[in-house]
Amino acid sequence: MTTEAITQVQTAPAQHRKRRNWGDGPVHVVLLVIGLIIALPVVIAFFMSFTPLREILSQGAAPEILPNTWTMENYDKAWTASPFPRYMLNSIIQTGVITIAQVVFSVLAGFAFAMFEFRGKNALFALVIGSLIIPFELTFIPNFVLISDLGWANTYAGLTVPFLASAFGVFMMRQFFLTIPRDLYDAAKIDGASDWYYLWRIMVPLSKGAISAFTIFAFLSAWNQFLWPLVITNEESMRTAQIGIRFFLVNQERATDWGAIMAGTVIVMVPTLIIFLFAQKQLVKGIAASGLKG
Amino acid sequence: MVAETAEQTAKTRSRKRYKRGSSKAYLFLFPTFLVLFVFVYYPIIESFRLSRNRVAPFGGQEIGVGFENYTRLLQNSDFWDTVKVSLWFMVGTVPIGIGLAVIIALLLSYPLKRLNWFYRTLIFLPVVISSAIAGVLFRLLYNPVVGFFNYWLGLIGIDGPNWLADRSWALVAVTIAVVWRQLGFNVIIALAGIQNIDSQLYEAAKIDGAGTFARIRYITLPQLSPTLFFLAIINVIISLQAFGEINILTDGGPGRATTNLVYQVFVDGFVGTHFLGRASAQAFLLAVMVVAISFIQFRGLGKRVHYQ
Numbered sequence: 001m002t003t004e005a006i007t008q009v010q011t012a013p014a015q016h017r018k019r020r021n022w023g024d025g026p027v028h029v030v031l032l033v034i035g036l037i038i039a040l041p042v043v044i045a046f047f048m049s050f051t052p053l054r055e056i057l058s059q060g061a062a063p064e065i066l067p068n069t070w071t072m073e074n075y076d077k078a079w080t081a082s083p084f085p086r087y088m089l090n091s092i093i094q095t096g097v098i099t100i101a102q103v104v105f106s107v108l109a110g111f112a113f114a115m116f117e118f119r120g121k122n123a124l125f126a127l128v129i130g131s132l133i134i135p136f137e138l139t140f141i142p143n144f145v146l147i148s149d150l151g152w153a154n155t156y157a158g159l160t161v162p163f164l165a166s167a168f169g170v171f172m173m174r175q176f177f178l179t180i181p182r183d184l185y186d187a188a189k190i191d192g193a194s195d196w197y198y199l200w201r202i203m204v205p206l207s208k209g210a211i212s213a214f215t216i217f218a219f220l221s222a223w224n225q226f227l228w229p230l231v232i233t234n235e236e237s238m239r240t241a242q243i244g245i246r247f248f249l250v251n252q253e254r255a256t257d258w259g260a261i262m263a264g265t266v267i268v269m270v271p272t273l274i275i276f277l278f279a280q281k282q283l284v285k286g287i288a289a290s291g292l293k294g
Numbered sequence: 295m296v297a298e299t300a301e302q303t304a305k306t307r308s309r310k311r312y313k314r315g316s317s318k319a320y321l322f323l324f325p326t327f328l329v330l331f332v333f334v335y336y337p338i339i340e341s342f343r344l345s346r347n348r349v350a351p352f353g354g355q356e357i358g359v360g361f362e363n364y365t366r367l368l369q370n371s372d373f374w375d376t377v378k379v380s381l382w383f384m385v386g387t388v389p390i391g392i393g394l395a396v397i398i399a400l401l402l403s404y405p406l407k408r409l410n411w412f413y414r415t416l417i418f419l420p421v422v423i424s425s426a427i428a429g430v431l432f433r434l435l436y437n438p439v440v441g442f443f444n445y446w447l448g449l450i451g452i453d454g455p456n457w458l459a460d461r462s463w464a465l466v467a468v469t470i471a472v473v474w475r476q477l478g479f480n481v482i483i484a485l486a487g488i489q490n491i492d493s494q495l496y497e498a499a500k501i502d503g504a505g506t507f508a509r510i511r512y513i514t515l516p517q518l519s520p521t522l523f524f525l526a527i528i529n530v531i532i533s534l535q536a537f538g539e540i541n542i543l544t545d546g547g548p549g550r551a552t553t554n555l556v557y558q559v560f561v562d563g564f565v566g567t568h569f570l571g572r573a574s575a576q577a578f579l580l581a582v583m584v585v586a587i588s589f590i591q592f593r594g595l596g597k598r599v600h601y602q
Contacts, residue, residue: 024407027401027404027406031401032413034401034413035412035415035416038416039416039417041432041435042419042423063440063441105325108325109323109325112318117316118316118320119316121319127330127335128326134334134581135580135584137556137559137580137581138341139334139338141341141344141563141570141573141574142336142340142344143333143337145344146332162329164325165330167326170326195318223424224424224425224426225424226537227538231560231563231564242424242427245426246541246542249542253433258437265430265431268426272422273422275422276418276421277415280414283421283422284418287421287479287482
């Protein structure tokens, strides 16, 4: 099923005409080599996470990619020797709250910009677009001061509240809603549907593709955040997975326990890799949207 | 209801909706704008105010010092070193990152009958990798004891440097990691751009007898110029803001060899004592730099971009 879906997108219109005289052989070889080189860091991490520490160290200067004997001891160590379960829980809460809020608020605001006429509409929309080009370094120090003054350092509120809205999401939703025929709205109104009903019962189901593309985009951005959770948490119990792996690296590297470090790395990557493998279509769509319209 | 529909000419319609939707619209917009105002727009003003203060550590007292933070920075050679690191890093990552992405996207646009999805999966992979994870993965690859890079280099007879501990190689090492992490995104954007090119142009060139490289040179690249322009802008911004890989791979070192402006802002503002005034001033100068370079790109490259 999934493979089919992926194949479908990925063999989407290719523009070059076929050059039959050469055959496809060379292109296959070149793409395979490039693909393997690019995927290699992740592949190495995956196999090393199952390699016993003895083996890693004994190989020394001639490291091998595949383990000779497979072990789960690295995962045991990563999961128990550090608060990894807690890091993952924190990341799940932080990412979940940010993603849900960004999607819901973007749908609401996108709907308002697409369907309503109101005073200051153009100015407000300009403010949305304007916030897209503001570099984060202009905002993150005052935000740090504000969140600290509110007493929200080392809390889920501190991790999430500054990111509950997304200008990109508002823009993407508005653009998509504008492609849905206005007549549908007028017809629903005649039938006595409220705006609220129309939005959630008609507009949202029609926009599933765009909404899921943005949802995945929002999830990835939130899960992969680094600088903000690094500065706003200093208690171990409030670290997110990305910050956790950073400190886990610092601790375990002294013990040269690379197997455990790679096990931790794989744990942190798993949610994003699952999305990558099973929702690649929406992911690529979301990213391409940021490029083609941005 | 019926009467209302009947009189719906274009103008009365919009006026009606203006009245009806008005207050409701603000309700729908409220959550988004609350967040944008508190955490994006207000902080810009606050950031500029902070930068003109000397802020006592831990957010205590603030003393207005005008532009002293700025004048001190501009006279400080350490500051200019961080600017140099930022610019070298940009020069190292942007052209290589975009060049590689375009070559790979051209290959991926070749109409293979099978395995297309497989190559794309391998090549797009870095797009889901965070800067922290990229840092950890490359820290392993660069490791002098168990790392793979120098082992492979050794296989082809090259004695690899001590990547992260060598002043002259550390920035190169960070550059490679960031180019890798950014590659998935760049290829996706470039490929989307290539697939948007009107296939009739290729048909016409085919009739005129243009070969593969002629088609790339005279059709693909000019048609792709808006995409390349977008990639140039985005990649410059991303390179000037690189932080995660530096934090994990080198911690700004050895010495200050990989301390770019963002990293210095982090060190001044958040490591040990919080010098928030000075950090804000540097953040402001960094933002000015980002905007200025984007502006130069718009003036310089923007003219040469070919729009259909």
